[in-house]
Amino acid sequence: xxxxxxxxxxxxxxxxxxxxxxxxxxxxxxxxxxxxxxxxxxxxxxxxxxxxxxxxxxxxxxxxxxxxxxxxx
Numbered sequence: 264x265x266x267x268x269x270x271x272x273x274x275x276x277x278x279x280x281x282x283x284x285x286x287x288x289x290x291x292x293x294x295x296x297x298x299x300x301x302x303x304x305x306x307x308x309x310x311x312x313x314x315x316x317x318x319x320x321x322x323x324x325x326x327x328x329x330x331x332x333x334x335x336x
Contacts, residue, residue, distance in 0.1 A: 271311075272309035272310060272312060273309065274307070274308075275290060275307075275310070281316075282315070282322070293310070298310060298318075
């Protein structure tokens, strides 16, 4: 069976769920240029799944500025 290599796109609510923010925040980030998207013929935004998942992985990584978890003696 052939697999298509078409990129998968997510809706605003799906992105909001993955990033644990409100859909309004996702829309604002898109307007500010922080998230790439395209508009459907109906005017709705669609976000590239791969880019959102890379962003999610980046946000999930502990930062070098974050203190290490406390350990008990």
